[in-house]
Amino acid sequence: xxxxxxxxxxxxxxxxxxxxxxxxxxxxxxxxxxxxxxxxxxxxxxxxxxxxxxxxxxxxxxxxxxxxxxxxxxxxxxxxxxxxxxxxxxxxxxxxxxxxxxxxxxxxxxxxxxxxxxxxxxxxxxxxxxxxxxxxxxxxxxxxxxxxxxxxxxxxxxxxxxxxxxxxxxxxxxxxxxxxxxxxxxxxxxxxxxxxxxxxxxxxxxxxxx
Amino acid sequence: xxxxxxxxxxxxxxxxxxxxxxxxxxxxxxxxxxxxxxxxxxxxxxxxxxxxxxxxxxxxxxxxxxxxxxxxxxxxxxxxxxxxxxxxxxxxxxxxxxxxxxxxxxxxxxxxxxxxxxxxxxxxxxxxxxxxxxxxxxxxxxxxxxxxxxxxxxxxxxxxxxxxxxxxxxxxxxxxxxxxxxxxxxxxxxxxxxxxxxxxxxxxxxxxxxxxxxxxxxxxxxxxxxxxxxxxxxxxxxxxxxxxxxxxxxxxxxxxxxxxxxxxxxxxxxxxxxxxxxxxxxxxxxxxxxxxxxxxxxxxxxxxxxxxxxxxxx
Numbered sequence: 219x220x221x222x223x224x225x226x227x228x229x230x231x232x233x234x235x236x237x238x239x240x241x242x243x244x245x246x247x248x249x250x251x252x253x254x255x256x257x258x259x260x261x262x263x264x265x266x267x268x269x270x271x272x273x274x275x276x277x278x279x280x281x282x283x284x285x286x287x288x289x290x291x292x293x294x295x296x297x298x299x300x301x302x303x304x305x306x307x308x309x310x311x312x313x314x315x316x317x318x319x320x321x322x323x324x325x326x327x328x329x330x331x332x333x334x335x336x337x338x339x340x341x342x343x344x345x346x347x348x349x350x351x352x353x354x355x356x357x358x359x360x361x362x363x364x365x366x367x368x369x370x371x372x373x374x375x376x377x378x379x380x381x382x383x384x385x386x387x388x389x390x391x392x393x394x395x396x397x398x399x400x401x402x403x404x405x406x407x408x409x410x411x412x413x414x415x416x417x418x419x420x421x422x423x424x425x426x427x428x
Numbered sequence: 429x430x431x432x433x434x435x436x437x438x439x440x441x442x443x444x445x446x447x448x449x450x451x452x453x454x455x456x457x458x459x460x461x462x463x464x465x466x467x468x469x470x471x472x473x474x475x476x477x478x479x480x481x482x483x484x485x486x487x488x489x490x491x492x493x494x495x496x497x498x499x500x501x502x503x504x505x506x507x508x509x510x511x512x513x514x515x516x517x518x519x520x521x522x523x524x525x526x527x528x529x530x531x532x533x534x535x536x537x538x539x540x541x542x543x544x545x546x547x548x549x550x551x552x553x554x555x556x557x558x559x560x561x562x563x564x565x566x567x568x569x570x571x572x573x574x575x576x577x578x579x580x581x582x583x584x585x586x587x588x589x590x591x592x593x594x595x596x597x598x599x600x601x602x603x604x605x606x607x608x609x610x611x612x613x614x615x616x617x618x619x620x621x622x623x624x625x626x627x628x629x630x631x632x633x634x635x636x637x638x639x640x641x642x643x644x645x646x647x648x649x650x651x652x653x654x655x656x657x658x659x660x661x662x663x664x665x666x667x668x669x670x671x672x673x674x675x676x677x678x679x680x681x682x683x684x685x686x687x688x689x690x691x692x693x694x695x696x697x698x699x700x701x702x703x704x705x706x707x708x709x710x711x712x713x714x715x716x717x718x719x720x721x722x723x724x725x726x727x728x729x730x731x732x733x734x735x736x737x738x739x740x741x742x
Contacts, residue, residue, distance in 0.1 A: 259710035263493040341697040
């Protein structure tokens with residue numbers, strides 16, 4: 219059911235019932251475009267690396283967008299809640315493609331290297347852990363799971379804050395130096411988590427005071 | 429007759445000169461249009477180079493890839509920054525100072541230096557610490573030839589290199605988070621510097637070094653990771669103590685002084701066991717190959733390190 223904004227209007231971007239499906243397809247366009255470029259040798263001299271980083275960047279963007287939905291509603295009253303599931307799922311699809319490209323195209327399925335990566339290298343351990351934590355969230359992103367899990371669904375989905383922190387550090391480590399791109403995305407992700415912490419603490423103080 | 433032989437890709441794999449010359453002219457024309465009125469620019473000039481022996485068999489990386497995909501943090505963080513943001517850089521006039529613990533210190537004019545040194549073409553593998561690789565036909569002369577003219581004193585143990593600082597011409601030097609400490613500095617042990625493979629390059633593909641690849645003169649040490657190859661060198665100093673090096677200072681746990689290519693010593697964040705071959709073509713070009721100890725130059729350089737623990741001194 220569409221949620222209501224403070225103004226009492228239902229905000230939808232497209233007038234059709236299949237709206238989210240259409241938007242999801244639009245969200246997958248960056249991946250499709252770069253896949254087409256890469257398959258036609260138009261991603262430059264190091265195409266696998268470019269594609270891998272591109273997918274990772276978009277996973278971060280959609281994760282950030284999903285995390286922005288609640289603060290945006292609280293601060294401005296604009297509710298994009300009906301799109302949050304789609305944004306979260308897009309983050310998962312991009313993370314899945316990012317990991318798949320790393321395993322299949324970049325490391326070409328070399329199990330020895332992959333095993334060493336996830337047992338010895340903090341950079342890749344963090345990234346892999348973030349992906350693993352996203353799996354149960356993606357699997358339960360449907361109405362049936364929400365009904366079935368009840369209150370536990372909300373608690374399960376708080377895992378996304380852990381994912382955000384892991385992704386922030388992984389993203390910082392993906393560059394040889396600290397730079398405007400890596401620091402601003404990492405700060406934004408961390409900010410989304412801190413905002414919730416502050417919000418919770420303030421709510422608790424208010425409750426204790428009343 | 430070459431005094432020194434080293435593994436080389438086969439001649440048949442190299443782009444025919446006519447083909448890359450015509451591409452080169454196209455590129456030069458395009459850049460000229462964009463940069464008209466900017467002032468003196470280094471145009472690609474054919475260098476008088478004599479080719480060396482041929483032995484190994486790898487495909488030479490296309491000129492377009494060598495000149496449009498590389499790291500040169502003075503111009504920015506992205507691999508495309510050096511080619512797109514180096515148009516303001518002026519590699520002439522240029523002086524290279526050879527100083528420190530030498531009998532004959534001298535400030536060389538770059539063109540006098542190039543005229544004084546017989547240039548050779550060297551086809552070298554280039555292995556970046558980021559696990560990608562190229563095969564590049566450099567033109568230059570052994571660093572040993574220049575050092576021999578300066579006559580290092582007995583107390584000289586290391587060679588320290590210093591690059592240029594020109595924030596007005598090098599947008600990556602204008603500070604910000606992504607900035608390294610400038611000038612970029614590098615160093616070699618004296619025996620490494622005197623090794624016949626160690627090259628001062630002034631050109632590639634038979635023509636003057638483009639701005640983005642380290643004009644007018646850069647270091648090439650093919651058995652070490654690419655970051656040892658300091659670009660746009662202004663100063664070479666013979667010293668007694670191990671000199672500081674830029675990436676080692678930035679992150680000593682990840683980048684050592686020696687930085688010898690070594691498939692058995694991983695970078696803390698990624699494996700060094702294999703490398704992506706640049707320009708292999710699209711996703712499915714199969715562009716990954718095993719990394720060789722000392723980048724395949726072990727027969728020539730392993731002796732420099734004797735029983736040194738190469739995992740400790742990475």
